[in-house]
Amino acid sequence: MLIATENLSVSYNGRTVLRDATIEAKPGEILALVGPSGCGKSSFLAAINRLTEIIPGASVRGRIRFDGRELETVFPSSVDLRRHVGMIFQQPNPFAMSIRRNLELPLREHGIRDSGELRRIAESALRDVGLWDEVSDRLEQSALELSGGQQQRLCIARALALKPQVLLMDEPCSSLDPLSAERVEQLIDSMRGQYTVLIVTHNLAQARRLSDQVAVFWTQDGVGRIVEQGETEAVFNAPSNPIVASYLSGRKG
Amino acid sequence: MNDSGTATSRVIGVRHHRREVCVTVAVWTAAMSVIGLLIWILTDIAVRGLAEIDFGFLISDMQNAGREGGIGPIILSTGLILLVCLVVSIPLSFGTAIALTERIGQETGFACNVRRSLDVLAGVPSIVFGLFGNAFFAITLGLGYSILSGGLTLACMVLPILIRTSEQALRAVPAEYQYAAAALGMKRTTILFRVVLPVAMPALAAGVVLSIGRALAETAALLFTSGYVARSPESLLDSGRSLSVHIYDLAMNVPGGGARAYATACVLVALLLMINLATAFLLRMTGVRHRSTTGGTC
Numbered sequence: 001m002l003i004a005t006e007n008l009s010v011s012y013n014g015r016t017v018l019r020d021a022t023i024e025a026k027p028g029e030i031l032a033l034v035g036p037s038g039c040g041k042s043s044f045l046a047a048i049n050r051l052t053e054i055i056p057g058a059s060v061r062g063r064i065r066f067d068g069r070e071l072e073t074v075f076p077s078s079v080d081l082r083r084h085v086g087m088i089f090q091q092p093n094p095f096a097m098s099i100r101r102n103l104e105l106p107l108r109e110h111g112i113r114d115s116g117e118l119r120r121i122a123e124s125a126l127r128d129v130g131l132w133d134e135v136s137d138r139l140e141q142s143a144l145e146l147s148g149g150q151q152q153r154l155c156i157a158r159a160l161a162l163k164p165q166v167l168l169m170d171e172p173c174s175s176l177d178p179l180s181a182e183r184v185e186q187l188i189d190s191m192r193g194q195y196t197v198l199i200v201t202h203n204l205a206q207a208r209r210l211s212d213q214v215a216v217f218w219t220q221d222g223v224g225r226i227v228e229q230g231e232t233e234a235v236f237n238a239p240s241n242p243i244v245a246s247y248l249s250g251r252k253g
Numbered sequence: 254m255n256d257s258g259t260a261t262s263r264v265i266g267v268r269h270h271r272r273e274v275c276v277t278v279a280v281w282t283a284a285m286s287v288i289g290l291l292i293w294i295l296t297d298i299a300v301r302g303l304a305e306i307d308f309g310f311l312i313s314d315m316q317n318a319g320r321e322g323g324i325g326p327i328i329l330s331t332g333l334i335l336l337v338c339l340v341v342s343i344p345l346s347f348g349t350a351i352a353l354t355e356r357i358g359q360e361t362g363f364a365c366n367v368r369r370s371l372d373v374l375a376g377v378p379s380i381v382f383g384l385f386g387n388a389f390f391a392i393t394l395g396l397g398y399s400i401l402s403g404g405l406t407l408a409c410m411v412l413p414i415l416i417r418t419s420e421q422a423l424r425a426v427p428a429e430y431q432y433a434a435a436a437l438g439m440k441r442t443t444i445l446f447r448v449v450l451p452v453a454m455p456a457l458a459a460g461v462v463l464s465i466g467r468a469l470a471e472t473a474a475l476l477f478t479s480g481y482v483a484r485s486p487e488s489l490l491d492s493g494r495s496l497s498v499h500i501y502d503l504a505m506n507v508p509g510g511g512a513r514a515y516a517t518a519c520v521l522v523a524l525l526l527m528i529n530l531a532t533a534f535l536l537r538m539t540g541v542r543h544r545s546t547t548g549g550t551c
């Protein structure tokens with residue numbers, strides 16, 4: 001297992017939003033997290049790359065293992081952790097600077113100074129997300145001039161440039177138009193085998209197309225929990241939990 | 254039944270319409286009178302002052318208590334006082350604003366107390382700052398009536414407004430930028446300098462311009478601190494007369510100084526406008542959109 005959580009709970013200002021989430025993701029696998037809004041999926045992701053540290057009032061309990069060892073021991077520093085565990089947000093969030101600077105700033109932060117190498121990594125990351133042909137002649141333009149779908153692919157390129165092992169994706173397609181969403185989905189599909197992807201999505205069809213494993217989150221007594229998980233096809237074809245059955249068939253949620 | 258119902262609703266409709274018209278007229282009248290007042294003041298100053306201004310007026314020394322000669326040394330003193338004020342207040346304000354807005358532990362008792370003190374400080378009349386500056390900078394620290402004393406007093410005076418505007422500027426930066434940067438493994442200082450400050454820059458600059466306006470307009474706080482010697486200052490420890498103090502002196506203490514007071518006022522207003530325009534221009538040059546403190550864009 002590359003990423004495994006054990007009884008992970010997240011609370012904000014003392015109010016628990018997610019309780020006892022236990023999940024395992026193998027290397028190179030795509031794990032979809034589905035369920036209605038407000039049942040702790042995003043908080044779960046934020047707990048893994050310790051983004052909860054900078055969210056006011058957030059606290060996390062439980063254990064996270066990375067490659068069989070405690071996450072705290074493997075990556076004592078959050079800066080290190082986040083280099084190996086990238087994150088993509090719902091809203092594309094390129095910085096208000098040029099396309100090139102967007103890619104190079106995080107690389108510089110992690111000690112890569114050589115301009116030739118910076119260019120090479122930036123180009124290969126842009127090629128990986130299929131953006132190179134669209135932007136190669138305007139790398140110095142502001143990233144905010146790109147379309148929403150292009151911005152999101154730039155954000156993915158920015159994360160991939162750091163060569164992470166894990167990518168956390170929080171509804172990466174939900175703010176995009178259908179065509180852009182499809183491109184981003186294809187991109188995620190092509191990452192299978194290279195990166196371990198944990199993706200939150202409200203699009204059940206997408207979860208089914210993309211993921212190897214699926215975990216269904218549900219709110220019980222006001223607290224989010226994982227109510228079912230397993231191989232995607234098995235869970236979609238024969239869910240054991242009746243709530244999950246009606247949710248996956250579109251009758252609930 | 255049906256007819257009376259229609260009639261009632263028509264009456265209500267007419268009443269509503271009348272209210273709409275009244276409110277619209279009232280709002281427009283208010284806005285127009287503000288603009289009108291501003292134009293009146295500016296034209297009045299321009300009409301009475303512009304005739305007195307030529308290049309010599311801007312660079313030559315003052316003569317005959319200000320009735321003749323120019324305001325060269327006064328412009329120089331004003332610039333130096335402003336410089337001292339900004340050099341001290343900008344780092345202090347930006348630092349405090351950053352401390353107040355850092356997302357971790359932002360609502361501590363400390364932050365609350367700082368904010369409360371600032372509000373109190375913002376309500377203190379400037380003459381009180383003048384007395385404090387005289388007692389502390391001029392006498393206790395032994396700086397005397399000097400440009401340094403004046404500048405430091407002004408720095409104290411603009412701190413509340415500069416900290417508040419800077420804090421708002423930093424708060425207006427979407428938290429998403431910080432999350433995005435943190436998720437890429439960037440350190441807090443990098444996030445601050447490379448991501449947050451550039452985005453906040455237009456609003457920070459607007460706050461500085463606002464403070465410059467306050468500082469340039471200030472008279473009471475400077476009377477007892479930088480004094481009103483109208484000679485050209487040789488160092489920051491010399492006394493120097495600011496433009497606003499000069500206007501005050503000409504208008505109140507010098508019979509026949511009215512025309513020159515208007516001319517000086519013209520220069521002061523022109524200076525403010527120039528600083529405003531220059532800031533907007535610089536911001537446009539650096540590629541950031543100018544956002545006024547009131548939230549509009551231009």
